Amino acid sequence: MLISRRTLLQAGTIAGVTTAAGWPARIALGNTARIRIGAMMPFTGTYAALGEAGVNGLKLALEMHGNKLGGREVEIVTLDDEAEPSRAPANATRLIKSDAVDVLFGTVHSGVAMGMVKVARETGTLLVIPNAGAGPATGPMCAPNIFRTSFTNWQPAFPMGKVAYDKGYRKIVSITWKYGAGEEAIAGFKEGFEALGGKVVKEITVPFPNVEFQANLAEIAALKPDAVFTFFAGGGAVKFVKDYAAAGLKDQIPLLGSGFLTEGTLEAQGAAAEGLLTTLHYADTLDIPANKSFREAYKKAFGKEADIYGVQGYDAGLMLIAGFNAVKGDTGAKAALYAAMEKATIDSPRGAMTFSPSHNPVQDIYLRQVRGGQNVVIGVAAPKLADPARGCKMPA
Known part of the structure; x- marks a missing residue:
């Protein structure tokens, strides 16, 4: 299910209270509450097509697995980051505090991604980077809750x-x-x-x-x-x-x-x-079954050819599925969730992909x-x- 931030707020579906520190505390709803993914990507401007492709890939992976993570329904809350680094910390904070997202997903622009990294480190929120190649995100700024499904530059x-x-x-x-x-x-x-x-x-x-x-x-x-x-x-x-x-x-x-x-x-x-x-780490013509089936499904779902940005979003979805399935959708089981994601082998359209101790892809470069x-x-x-x-x- 793909919804905008405004739609989510108008629907009144945020379940959470605020702690003294100002961050949302989850209400214990077992496996009935939806897991919320905050997709903070560029949807306007130069990188709009890249942002759209990344979210399309994520959405495709989830829909191919029943739109569930560990048995729980999923909502994708979108926010246009406009590829503007100066607004990145405030935007990421808004998704966590106001929208009570469980996962941050973003972004394309490395400067914006580093703003998201800062907030993820401060709040302990799971961050998945589906494109930005900034080395520090999985280098000096690495953290147990920060993963990348794309590449470093x-x-x-x-x-x-x-x-x-x-x-x-x-x-x-x-x-x-x-x-x-x-x-x-x-x-x-x-x-x-x-x-x-x-x-x-x-x-x-x-x-x-x-x-x-x-x-x-x-x-x-x-x-x-x-x-x-x-x-x-x-x-x-x-x-x-x-x-x-x-x-x-x-x-x-x-x-x-x-x-x-x-x-x-x-x-x-x-x-x-x-x-x-x-x-x-990818080519459209890569002759492996996972790439052929992905490209067919992507074109059927969105009416256009897939690209590397769609692949990276798709693989982010597969990684989240592996992690949350291992903990049966328990967003509070963070150590076990991150361990399962780190150990996952992704049957990616780019070829089999694993993760390094810094949570960056280990992958073939063609x-x-x-x-x-x-x-x-x-x-x-x-x-x-x-x-x-x-x-x-x-x-x-």
Whole structure:
């Protein structure tokens, strides 16, 4: 059942009283009360499609299992975070205090996700991150009640270092926007590449969200590296790939990327993207039964093709199902709930997925090549890759 925050409030279905500290105390209703999931995602603006896909994936997983968690009905309460970090703590607090949600689900934007992490740590509310790749969420800010079903920005980028080295590339230029996701991705690639003996000879950063690349492309041409590694996504990825080809660099200096370079952008990039190599934890064409059945069910339910954002939301639902089934829907059995989620093996459309001690996915990272306008899997760049989770000190 998918409802908005306003609908939930008007229906008068909030069951809870307020403690002296200001946080909602649950009324003991056994297995009759619904488990509430607060989906704090972007539903307007640049990331609206990503927010919608993530919630669609979550909803599909729940509906395929009777819309229940551990025998209890589920309500999804939606709140538009507008991809605005400054409002994230207040929005997350509102879902917990006013809407009495049992689970926070969000979000796409890493800055907003970190605001949610802060509130989750303060309140002990279960937080599931279905997209944002900010490393600190499962690194220095890790906690027993914080889980991610997507990736860290390090994860897709690190394996490309070995791919590049094995192709004989020794000098590489990197380019990204100057913001957290790009900088973390570049650092991951650099770590993998330089550990083998390669060298990132120049790190170019572009002010976010600038898409004027001509001066940067001229600099790349002058540096004459063996290849270029990049992190761009969305409209920026479309513009960069087309400009790179138009500048005549595509056939001279191979372009490599974290998979978001060609994820959801291929139609707009057209021929400029053909042949590009990227690394990511999913591809639409992944030839496994779980992916085929998921994509069929997603298209039937929502009338559109699934994407990585839908996959990550779907897997969040499967993880919650595994956890709550283990505790028979008891939201108070937190230690047992988190232990069951941590031990779960998800039959994901991306392939079998488990969780690291920091609660980040352990997953295959695929090497993909653009062929005929599709990201085609041509190998596994890194099997069962776990993020190093540097700085994570999970309580015993």
